Amino acid sequence: MLTRVLVIITAALLAALPVQADDRLVFLHAPEPLVETGLMKHILPRFTLKTRVKVELVPEAQAQIVLGTQGRALFEGAGQVWHMVVRDEAHAGTGRFADWLVSEVGRNTVTSFAPGGVALFTLTEVQEQVEPVMGFAGDAKLGLAVALAKCTRCHAVDAATRMAGIASTPSFPVLRSLPDWEARFSAFYTLNPHPAFTQVADVTPPFPIDRPSPIAPVELTLDDVEAVLAYVATMEAAQLGAPLQQN
Structure with missing residues (x-):
């Protein structure tokens, strides 16, 4: 009987607690x-x-x-x-x-x-534009390791891999020099040709059965992507010179 009373009281107390909104x-x-x-x-x-x-x-x-x-x-x-x-x-x-x-x-x-x-x-004209503070929370050291393991088939990712990758594919330092580099690295998996062979766990859908990856898939997690972004944020951008001027 006492046990039953305690269960009822505990349930009532839990029901009275405020429901916390999920900030995520x-x-x-x-x-x-x-x-x-x-x-x-x-x-x-x-x-x-x-x-x-x-x-x-x-x-x-x-x-x-x-x-x-x-x-x-x-x-x-x-x-x-x-x-x-x-x-x-x-x-x-x-x-x-x-x-x-x-x-x-x-x-x-x-x-x-x-x-x-x-x-x-x-x-459109947006008044009082706000830029949220979103630092690079990833592990830059891990980001370099991920980039070396996953990206060097196409890109040079640091000085040691400057001769790696595909000659027509921009290196990480070149990409870092672009004004929209952060957006590119944050969502690279949506930019061609990456969707054809890249999978980000819990983000990208599986490859269609009739259109499998043409090469060995690049499989990453959100932590991997954040780590790569943090690594790229620490690197020095390539110096590409001044833009061409037309007369």
Whole structure:
């Protein structure tokens, strides 16, 4: 009898505890016309890869962030200007995603979506632009090891491998010199030719049965990708000289 009473009391106390929101999960609503463009499949994995915060598409009634015709203007495309309303500003993950959407990295991610080589979205005037602080939390030493093991079949990744790889493929120092290097390394697995042979655990879908990898697959984890990004952040960019001037 005493045991039963203790079980009931414990259950009641647990039920009374406040439910803690998961700061690593954000509920987003995007109208069907926007989803159908493929933009969400393009930007959401990149945000998750960078922050480890997952964004899940849900009906509007359940959403913490709503994209549509109301709120702060973000970008234009698919026949209209898309705005953002943040419903749960106290939620850490929601705030982080909202800040990312108006940051330079987030905006570049949106405008880089170009299926078939044609960009579908352009920027609008966004007031009070916020650049979230997102340091490179990965292990740079591990990143070098991963790059040496996984990337040298195509790229030179350091001075010791400068003669490795494919001559027509840019080296890591050359890629580091590009203004969008961070976006390139954060989401390299989506940039051709990588999707044909690269798998990132819990991010990329399996290869279709009728289209297996043409070469031995490159298999990585999110920790591996973050580590490579941290390594590249520490390297000195290649000096390519001043841009050519035309008269």
